[in-house]
Amino acid sequence: MVAGPKTAVATAGIAYLRVFGVAMNAFSTAGTFGVGIKNQTSMGNLQVNEWAEATDGTSGAWGGVLPIDVTNMVVQNSAMRSSTSITIDFTLPATTGTVTEGADFVALQLPWGVPTW
Amino acid sequence: MTATCFACDANTGSSDCTKEESATAGNTGQGVVSYAVAATVTYSQDGTAGTTDLSIKDVAYVPNSKNARGRLSFKAKDTATIYGGQTTVAYVFGGQTFGTDARCQIWNEDTDMRGFPGMTMMSDRVTNCVIAGQTITLSFASNKADFYVGVVAMDAWLASDTNKVTGTQSNFGGSVRTTTSTADDQYQMVTATAYGANKSKMKGVYSNTPTVGEIEVTRSLTNVMDLGMIQYKITVKGTYSLDGDSYVMLTFPTYYNPGVGNMGMPRCVWRDAENAADAETVFCCSCWDW
Numbered sequence A: 001m002v003a004g005p006k007t008a009v010a011t012a013g014i015a016y017l018r019v020f021g022v023a024m025n026a027f028s029t030a031g032t033f034g035v036g037i038k039n040q041t042s043m044g045n046l047q048v049n050e051w052a053e054a055t056d057g058t059s060g061a062w063g064g065v066l067p068i069d070v071t072n073m074v075v076q077n078s079a080m081r082s083s084t085s086i087t088i089d090f091t092l093p094a095t096t097g098t099v100t101e102g103a104d105f106v107a108l109q110l111p112w113g114v115p116t117w
Numbered sequence B: 001m002t003a004t005c006f007a008c009d010a011n012t013g014s015s016d017c018t019k020e021e022s023a024t025a026g027n028t029g030q031g032v033v034s035y036a037v038a039a040t041v042t043y044s045q046d047g048t049a050g051t052t053d054l055s056i057k058d059v060a061y062v063p064n065s066k067n068a069r070g071r072l073s074f075k076a077k078d079t080a081t082i083y084g085g086q087t088t089v090a091y092v093f094g095g096q097t098f099g100t101d102a103r104c105q106i107w108n109e110d111t112d113m114r115g116f117p118g119m120t121m122m123s124d125r126v127t128n129c130v131i132a133g134q135t136i137t138l139s140f141a142s143n144k145a146d147f148y149v150g151v152v153a154m155d156a157w158l159a160s161d162t163n164k165v166t167g168t169q170s171n172f173g174g175s176v177r178t179t180t181s182t183a184d185d186q187y188q189m190v191t192a193t194a195y196g197a198n199k200s201k202m203k204g205v206y207s208n209t210p211t212v213g214e215i216e217v218t219r220s221l222t223n224v225m226d227l228g229m230i231q232y233k234i235t236v237k238g239t240y241s242l243d244g245d246s247y248v249m250l251t252f253p254t255y256y257n258p259g260v261g262n263m264g265m266p267r268c269v270w271r272d273a274e275n276a277a278d279a280e281t282v283f284c285c286s287c288w289d290w
Helices: A040-045 B192-197
Strands: A014-023 A032-039 A050-055 A069-075 A086-091 B002-004 B031-033 B040-042 B055-062 B071-077 B087-093 B103-108 B126-132 B135-140 B147-152 B164-171 B174-178 B214-219 B227-235 B246-251 B267-271 B278-282
Touching: A032 B214, A032 B227, A050 B214, B055 B164, B103 B126, B126 B147, B135 B147, B227 B246
Parallel strands: none
Antiparallel strands: A014 B227, A014 B267, A032 A050, A032 B246, A069 A086, B002 B040, B055 B071, B071 B147, B087 B135, B087 B164, B103 B147, B126 B135, B164 B174, B214 B227, B267 B278
16 A cells, blocks of 8 residues: 655546565566555545556566585684674585676675674 | 243252152142142244354455455354364355465454454464355364454455355355355345445445556566566546545565565655656555565
Protein backbone atom coordinates (compact mmCIF):
# COMPACT_ATOMS: atom_id res chain seq x y z
CA MET A 1 0.00 0.00 0.00
CA VAL A 2 1.50 3.31 -1.09
CA ALA A 3 0.36 6.75 0.02
CA GLY A 4 -0.79 8.98 -2.82
CA PRO A 5 1.17 11.99 -4.16
CA LYS A 6 0.55 15.45 -2.71
CA THR A 7 0.44 16.82 -6.26
CA ALA A 8 -2.87 15.64 -7.64
CA VAL A 9 -3.02 13.74 -10.91
CA ALA A 10 -6.40 14.29 -12.54
CA THR A 11 -8.35 12.08 -14.89
CA ALA A 12 -6.29 11.03 -17.92
CA GLY A 13 -3.15 12.30 -16.18
CA ILE A 14 -0.08 10.13 -15.80
CA ALA A 15 1.77 9.43 -12.55
CA TYR A 16 5.11 7.68 -12.18
CA LEU A 17 5.67 5.63 -9.06
CA ARG A 18 8.96 3.95 -8.23
CA VAL A 19 9.34 1.24 -5.62
CA PHE A 20 12.92 0.66 -4.51
CA GLY A 21 14.36 -2.25 -2.57
CA VAL A 22 12.57 -4.95 -4.52
CA ALA A 23 14.41 -8.27 -4.61
CA MET A 24 14.50 -9.22 -8.28
CA ASN A 25 13.81 -12.68 -9.50
CA ALA A 26 13.84 -14.84 -12.57
CA PHE A 27 10.76 -16.58 -13.94
CA SER A 28 9.83 -19.05 -16.61
CA THR A 29 6.22 -17.90 -16.90
CA ALA A 30 5.58 -14.20 -16.55
CA GLY A 31 3.27 -13.25 -13.69
CA THR A 32 0.92 -10.33 -13.24
CA PHE A 33 1.40 -7.03 -11.48
CA GLY A 34 -1.72 -5.38 -10.11
CA VAL A 35 -2.32 -1.74 -9.29
CA GLY A 36 -5.40 -0.39 -7.56
CA ILE A 37 -6.28 3.22 -6.79
CA LYS A 38 -8.14 3.67 -3.56
CA ASN A 39 -9.60 6.70 -1.86
CA GLN A 40 -8.86 7.04 1.82
CA THR A 41 -12.45 7.90 2.54
CA SER A 42 -13.50 4.48 1.28
CA MET A 43 -11.29 2.52 3.68
CA GLY A 44 -14.39 1.26 5.47
CA ASN A 45 -15.65 -0.79 2.55
CA LEU A 46 -12.17 -1.93 1.51
CA GLN A 47 -12.81 -1.28 -2.16
CA VAL A 48 -10.60 0.17 -4.88
CA ASN A 49 -11.94 2.68 -7.38
CA GLU A 50 -9.71 1.57 -10.18
CA TRP A 51 -7.77 -1.59 -10.96
CA ALA A 52 -5.21 -2.35 -13.67
CA GLU A 53 -2.88 -5.25 -14.39
CA ALA A 54 0.32 -5.69 -16.39
CA THR A 55 2.41 -8.71 -17.29
CA ASP A 56 5.95 -8.87 -16.01
CA GLY A 57 8.71 -7.97 -18.45
CA THR A 58 11.85 -9.77 -19.55
CA SER A 59 12.96 -12.45 -17.14
CA GLY A 60 16.36 -12.25 -15.58
CA ALA A 61 18.93 -14.91 -14.88
CA TRP A 62 21.07 -16.00 -12.00
CA GLY A 63 23.28 -12.98 -11.69
CA GLY A 64 25.97 -14.06 -9.25
CA VAL A 65 29.27 -15.67 -10.24
CA LEU A 66 30.50 -18.83 -8.61
CA PRO A 67 31.51 -18.43 -4.96
CA ILE A 68 35.09 -18.21 -3.75
CA ASP A 69 36.53 -21.30 -2.07
CA VAL A 70 37.77 -20.50 1.46
CA THR A 71 40.62 -22.90 2.26
CA ASN A 72 41.85 -21.56 5.59
CA MET A 73 40.92 -19.02 8.23
CA VAL A 74 43.07 -18.02 11.22
CA VAL A 75 42.10 -15.79 14.12
CA GLN A 76 45.32 -14.59 15.78
CA ASN A 77 43.82 -13.79 19.17
CA SER A 78 40.91 -15.65 20.79
CA ALA A 79 40.90 -13.81 24.14
CA MET A 80 37.57 -12.26 25.01
CA ARG A 81 37.21 -8.46 24.92
CA SER A 82 40.39 -8.10 22.94
CA SER A 83 40.81 -7.36 19.27
CA THR A 84 42.29 -9.66 16.70
CA SER A 85 43.24 -9.94 13.09
CA ILE A 86 41.72 -12.49 10.75
CA THR A 87 43.61 -14.14 7.93
CA ILE A 88 41.56 -15.77 5.22
CA ASP A 89 42.95 -17.90 2.40
CA PHE A 90 40.71 -18.49 -0.60
CA THR A 91 40.88 -19.49 -4.20
CA LEU A 92 38.91 -17.95 -7.02
CA PRO A 93 36.36 -19.88 -9.08
CA ALA A 94 37.86 -21.89 -11.88
CA THR A 95 35.53 -20.78 -14.65
CA THR A 96 34.34 -17.27 -13.82
CA GLY A 97 35.72 -14.36 -11.88
CA THR A 98 39.27 -15.65 -12.10
CA VAL A 99 40.83 -12.21 -12.12
CA THR A 100 40.78 -9.90 -9.13
CA GLU A 101 40.79 -6.22 -9.78
CA GLY A 102 39.99 -2.96 -8.09
CA ALA A 103 36.24 -3.31 -8.67
CA ASP A 104 36.03 -6.64 -6.82
CA PHE A 105 35.50 -7.07 -3.11
CA VAL A 106 35.03 -9.90 -0.66
CA ALA A 107 32.36 -9.58 2.00
CA LEU A 108 32.93 -11.06 5.46
CA GLN A 109 30.12 -11.48 7.94
CA LEU A 110 31.08 -11.62 11.61
CA PRO A 111 29.42 -14.25 13.80
CA TRP A 112 26.73 -13.26 16.25
CA GLY A 113 28.28 -12.08 19.51
CA VAL A 114 31.02 -9.99 17.90
CA PRO A 115 29.69 -6.49 18.58
CA THR A 116 31.77 -4.48 16.15
CA TRP A 117 34.67 -4.45 13.78
CA MET B 1 -40.76 -39.96 25.40
CA THR B 2 -42.46 -41.06 28.65
CA ALA B 3 -40.97 -40.32 32.07
CA THR B 4 -41.86 -41.02 35.72
CA CYS B 5 -41.02 -38.73 38.61
CA PHE B 6 -40.03 -39.31 42.23
CA ALA B 7 -37.97 -37.48 44.84
CA CYS B 8 -35.99 -38.21 48.04
CA ASP B 9 -35.00 -36.24 51.15
CA ALA B 10 -31.40 -35.35 50.51
CA ASN B 11 -30.56 -34.87 54.22
CA THR B 12 -31.52 -38.35 55.29
CA GLY B 13 -31.24 -40.19 52.08
CA SER B 14 -28.35 -41.79 50.36
CA SER B 15 -26.40 -39.95 47.69
CA ASP B 16 -28.47 -41.52 44.98
CA CYS B 17 -32.24 -41.73 44.93
CA THR B 18 -33.98 -44.85 43.81
CA LYS B 19 -37.68 -45.32 43.28
CA GLU B 20 -37.70 -47.83 46.13
CA GLU B 21 -36.18 -45.28 48.53
CA SER B 22 -38.64 -42.64 47.46
CA ALA B 23 -41.51 -45.01 48.29
CA THR B 24 -40.53 -45.28 52.00
CA ALA B 25 -42.69 -42.85 53.91
CA GLY B 26 -42.43 -41.51 57.48
CA ASN B 27 -39.71 -39.81 59.48
CA THR B 28 -37.28 -42.68 59.05
CA GLY B 29 -37.75 -42.92 55.34
CA GLN B 30 -36.47 -40.80 52.52
CA GLY B 31 -39.65 -40.43 50.60
CA VAL B 32 -40.73 -36.98 49.49
CA VAL B 33 -42.60 -37.76 46.30
CA SER B 34 -43.29 -41.45 46.03
CA TYR B 35 -42.77 -43.38 42.88
CA ALA B 36 -45.97 -44.63 41.31
CA VAL B 37 -45.70 -46.63 38.17
CA ALA B 38 -48.95 -45.29 36.78
CA ALA B 39 -47.98 -41.65 37.23
CA THR B 40 -46.16 -40.64 34.08
CA VAL B 41 -45.32 -37.52 32.12
CA THR B 42 -45.21 -37.59 28.34
CA TYR B 43 -42.96 -35.28 26.34
CA SER B 44 -43.33 -34.68 22.65
CA GLN B 45 -41.33 -32.58 20.21
CA ASP B 46 -42.73 -29.14 19.46
CA GLY B 47 -42.48 -28.82 15.71
CA THR B 48 -39.74 -29.88 13.36
CA ALA B 49 -36.39 -30.66 14.82
CA GLY B 50 -33.91 -27.80 14.40
CA THR B 51 -30.73 -28.35 12.42
CA THR B 52 -27.40 -26.57 12.40
CA ASP B 53 -25.78 -25.92 9.07
CA LEU B 54 -22.12 -25.48 8.30
CA SER B 55 -21.20 -22.00 7.17
CA ILE B 56 -18.42 -19.41 7.08
CA LYS B 57 -18.15 -16.08 8.87
CA ASP B 58 -15.97 -12.97 9.10
CA VAL B 59 -15.41 -13.14 5.37
CA ALA B 60 -13.25 -10.38 3.91
CA TYR B 61 -11.80 -9.86 0.49
CA VAL B 62 -9.34 -6.99 0.31
CA PRO B 63 -9.70 -5.09 -1.90
CA ASN B 64 -13.38 -5.94 -2.01
CA SER B 65 -13.60 -5.22 -5.72
CA LYS B 66 -14.52 -7.47 -8.59
CA ASN B 67 -11.60 -8.36 -10.90
CA ALA B 68 -8.97 -7.12 -8.41
CA ARG B 69 -6.29 -9.38 -6.95
CA GLY B 70 -5.99 -9.38 -3.20
CA ARG B 71 -6.53 -11.57 -0.19
CA LEU B 72 -9.52 -13.60 0.96
CA SER B 73 -9.93 -14.45 4.63
CA PHE B 74 -12.69 -16.21 6.54
CA LYS B 75 -13.45 -18.44 9.51
CA ALA B 76 -15.33 -21.70 9.76
CA LYS B 77 -18.76 -21.37 11.36
CA ASP B 78 -21.09 -23.84 13.03
CA THR B 79 -18.99 -26.93 12.55
CA ALA B 80 -20.03 -30.22 14.09
CA THR B 81 -17.77 -31.81 16.70
CA ILE B 82 -14.21 -31.71 15.42
CA TYR B 83 -11.74 -34.55 15.91
CA GLY B 84 -8.08 -33.66 15.49
CA GLY B 85 -6.53 -35.65 12.69
CA GLN B 86 -9.90 -37.04 11.61
CA THR B 87 -11.86 -33.99 10.50
CA THR B 88 -11.77 -32.16 7.19
CA VAL B 89 -13.89 -29.25 6.05
CA ALA B 90 -14.13 -28.47 2.34
CA TYR B 91 -15.59 -25.14 1.24
CA VAL B 92 -16.55 -24.57 -2.38
CA PHE B 93 -16.55 -20.93 -3.47
CA GLY B 94 -18.90 -21.28 -6.40
CA GLY B 95 -17.74 -19.41 -9.48
CA GLN B 96 -14.43 -18.38 -7.93
CA THR B 97 -11.20 -19.90 -9.22
CA PHE B 98 -8.16 -19.39 -7.05
CA GLY B 99 -5.43 -20.25 -9.56
CA THR B 100 -2.34 -22.38 -9.23
CA ASP B 101 -0.34 -19.69 -7.43
CA ALA B 102 -2.82 -19.29 -4.58
CA ARG B 103 -1.34 -19.89 -1.11
CA CYS B 104 -3.18 -20.76 2.08
CA GLN B 105 -2.31 -19.30 5.48
CA ILE B 106 -3.77 -20.12 8.89
CA TRP B 107 -3.70 -17.42 11.59
CA ASN B 108 -4.61 -17.43 15.22
CA GLU B 109 -7.96 -15.90 15.99
CA ASP B 110 -7.58 -12.31 17.11
CA THR B 111 -10.16 -9.60 16.63
CA ASP B 112 -7.48 -6.92 16.59
CA MET B 113 -5.83 -8.10 13.43
CA ARG B 114 -6.52 -9.86 10.22
CA GLY B 115 -3.11 -11.23 9.44
CA PHE B 116 -1.18 -8.05 8.81
CA PRO B 117 2.62 -8.35 8.88
CA GLY B 118 4.12 -7.91 12.31
CA MET B 119 0.81 -8.77 13.95
CA THR B 120 0.24 -12.20 12.50
CA MET B 121 0.58 -15.26 14.67
CA MET B 122 0.33 -18.36 12.58
CA SER B 123 -1.86 -21.12 13.96
CA ASP B 124 -1.18 -24.84 14.23
CA ARG B 125 -4.88 -25.75 14.20
CA VAL B 126 -4.70 -27.03 10.63
CA THR B 127 -2.30 -29.65 9.32
CA ASN B 128 -3.08 -29.10 5.67
CA CYS B 129 -4.91 -26.60 3.52
CA VAL B 130 -5.39 -27.57 -0.09
CA ILE B 131 -6.66 -25.19 -2.74
CA ALA B 132 -7.95 -26.94 -5.83
CA GLY B 133 -10.22 -25.32 -8.39
CA GLN B 134 -12.98 -23.59 -6.44
CA THR B 135 -12.45 -25.66 -3.29
CA ILE B 136 -10.47 -25.02 -0.10
CA THR B 137 -10.07 -28.14 2.06
CA LEU B 138 -8.88 -27.86 5.66
CA SER B 139 -7.51 -30.79 7.65
CA PHE B 140 -7.92 -30.12 11.36
CA ALA B 141 -5.11 -30.79 13.82
CA SER B 142 -7.17 -30.38 16.99
CA ASN B 143 -10.79 -30.00 18.07
CA LYS B 144 -10.65 -26.21 17.72
CA ALA B 145 -11.85 -24.00 14.87
CA ASP B 146 -10.53 -20.74 16.33
CA PHE B 147 -8.47 -19.59 13.37
CA TYR B 148 -8.63 -17.55 10.22
CA VAL B 149 -8.04 -19.00 6.78
CA GLY B 150 -6.22 -16.60 4.48
CA VAL B 151 -5.73 -17.08 0.75
CA VAL B 152 -3.10 -14.88 -0.89
CA ALA B 153 -1.71 -14.63 -4.43
CA MET B 154 -5.02 -15.84 -5.79
CA ASP B 155 -6.66 -15.04 -9.08
CA ALA B 156 -8.89 -12.04 -9.53
CA TRP B 157 -11.94 -11.76 -7.30
CA LEU B 158 -15.02 -12.90 -9.20
CA ALA B 159 -17.82 -11.63 -7.03
CA SER B 160 -21.25 -12.40 -8.42
CA ASP B 161 -24.78 -12.37 -7.05
CA THR B 162 -25.10 -16.00 -8.08
CA ASN B 163 -21.86 -17.19 -6.46
CA LYS B 164 -22.59 -19.10 -3.26
CA VAL B 165 -20.35 -20.78 -0.72
CA THR B 166 -21.16 -24.40 0.07
CA GLY B 167 -19.27 -26.88 2.17
CA THR B 168 -19.04 -30.27 3.83
CA GLN B 169 -17.53 -31.39 7.11
CA SER B 170 -16.28 -34.96 7.21
CA ASN B 171 -15.31 -36.87 10.33
CA PHE B 172 -13.47 -40.17 9.99
CA GLY B 173 -14.07 -40.07 6.26
CA GLY B 174 -17.85 -39.60 6.39
CA SER B 175 -19.94 -36.48 5.91
CA VAL B 176 -21.38 -35.21 9.18
CA ARG B 177 -22.53 -31.70 8.35
CA THR B 178 -23.11 -29.58 5.24
CA THR B 179 -24.11 -26.05 4.44
CA THR B 180 -27.80 -25.40 4.03
CA SER B 181 -29.45 -26.62 0.87
CA THR B 182 -31.50 -23.42 0.74
CA ALA B 183 -29.63 -21.34 -1.80
CA ASP B 184 -30.91 -18.03 -0.45
CA ASP B 185 -29.41 -18.81 2.96
CA GLN B 186 -25.96 -19.72 1.64
CA TYR B 187 -23.17 -17.22 1.91
CA GLN B 188 -23.03 -15.03 -1.19
CA MET B 189 -20.14 -13.17 -2.75
CA VAL B 190 -22.43 -10.32 -3.68
CA THR B 191 -22.13 -7.17 -5.74
CA ALA B 192 -23.87 -3.85 -5.15
CA THR B 193 -26.90 -5.13 -7.06
CA ALA B 194 -27.78 -7.77 -4.50
CA TYR B 195 -26.66 -5.52 -1.66
CA GLY B 196 -29.25 -2.95 -2.61
CA ALA B 197 -32.09 -5.36 -1.96
CA ASN B 198 -30.58 -6.99 1.11
CA LYS B 199 -28.84 -4.22 3.03
CA SER B 200 -30.02 -5.54 6.36
CA LYS B 201 -28.36 -8.90 5.70
CA MET B 202 -25.14 -7.80 4.09
CA LYS B 203 -23.66 -5.61 6.83
CA GLY B 204 -22.11 -3.33 4.23
CA VAL B 205 -20.09 -6.09 2.63
CA TYR B 206 -20.33 -6.18 -1.11
CA SER B 207 -17.95 -5.95 -4.03
CA ASN B 208 -17.86 -2.99 -6.35
CA THR B 209 -16.75 -3.12 -9.97
CA PRO B 210 -13.82 -0.70 -10.29
CA THR B 211 -12.90 1.34 -13.31
CA VAL B 212 -10.48 -0.47 -15.60
CA GLY B 213 -7.13 1.25 -15.14
CA GLU B 214 -4.02 1.50 -17.28
CA ILE B 215 -0.45 0.81 -16.17
CA GLU B 216 2.97 0.07 -17.57
CA VAL B 217 5.50 -1.71 -15.39
CA THR B 218 9.27 -1.70 -15.92
CA ARG B 219 12.10 -3.10 -13.82
CA SER B 220 15.43 -1.36 -13.41
CA LEU B 221 17.24 -4.67 -12.95
CA THR B 222 16.28 -8.16 -13.87
CA ASN B 223 18.85 -10.57 -12.52
CA VAL B 224 18.38 -12.70 -9.46
CA MET B 225 20.21 -11.34 -6.41
CA ASP B 226 19.73 -7.78 -7.62
CA LEU B 227 17.91 -5.42 -5.30
CA GLY B 228 16.34 -3.04 -7.73
CA MET B 229 13.45 -0.78 -8.56
CA ILE B 230 10.09 -1.26 -10.20
CA GLN B 231 8.47 1.67 -11.95
CA TYR B 232 4.74 2.00 -12.46
CA LYS B 233 3.40 4.36 -15.08
CA ILE B 234 -0.15 4.91 -13.97
CA THR B 235 -2.74 6.58 -16.15
CA VAL B 236 -5.72 7.69 -14.13
CA LYS B 237 -8.85 6.53 -15.94
CA GLY B 238 -11.63 7.33 -13.49
CA THR B 239 -13.26 10.68 -12.84
CA TYR B 240 -11.25 11.49 -9.74
CA SER B 241 -7.74 12.56 -8.82
CA LEU B 242 -4.85 10.47 -7.61
CA ASP B 243 -3.67 12.61 -4.73
CA GLY B 244 -2.82 12.76 -1.05
CA ASP B 245 -6.26 11.40 -0.18
CA SER B 246 -5.51 8.27 -2.18
CA TYR B 247 -3.72 5.03 -1.69
CA VAL B 248 -2.22 2.90 -4.41
CA MET B 249 -2.38 -0.81 -3.86
CA LEU B 250 0.25 -2.97 -5.58
CA THR B 251 0.37 -6.74 -6.01
CA PHE B 252 3.31 -8.79 -7.23
CA PRO B 253 3.78 -12.14 -8.95
CA THR B 254 4.66 -14.90 -6.50
CA TYR B 255 8.18 -15.48 -7.79
CA TYR B 256 9.13 -12.24 -6.04
CA ASN B 257 9.88 -12.38 -2.33
CA PRO B 258 6.74 -12.60 -0.19
CA GLY B 259 7.68 -9.32 1.48
CA VAL B 260 8.85 -7.85 -1.87
CA GLY B 261 12.26 -7.32 -0.31
CA ASN B 262 13.83 -4.93 2.14
CA MET B 263 11.99 -6.42 5.13
CA GLY B 264 8.56 -5.59 3.73
CA MET B 265 9.37 -1.87 3.89
CA PRO B 266 10.39 -0.73 0.41
CA ARG B 267 11.07 2.90 -0.37
CA CYS B 268 8.39 4.47 -2.54
CA VAL B 269 8.81 7.62 -4.59
CA TRP B 270 6.48 9.63 -6.80
CA ARG B 271 8.30 11.15 -9.75
CA ASP B 272 7.62 14.55 -11.25
CA ALA B 273 5.26 14.95 -14.20
CA GLU B 274 8.05 14.47 -16.74
CA ASN B 275 9.47 11.46 -14.91
CA ALA B 276 12.76 13.33 -14.79
CA ALA B 277 13.39 13.45 -11.05
CA ASP B 278 12.05 12.22 -7.75
CA ALA B 279 9.32 14.53 -6.48
CA GLU B 280 8.10 13.01 -3.22
CA THR B 281 8.99 10.08 -1.02
CA VAL B 282 5.87 8.66 0.59
CA PHE B 283 4.95 6.06 3.16
CA CYS B 284 4.45 2.54 1.88
CA CYS B 285 4.43 -0.89 3.42
CA SER B 286 3.44 -4.43 2.57
CA CYS B 287 -0.01 -5.42 3.83
CA TRP B 288 0.53 -9.14 3.31
CA ASP B 289 2.60 -11.46 1.15
CA TRP B 290 2.88 -10.34 -2.48
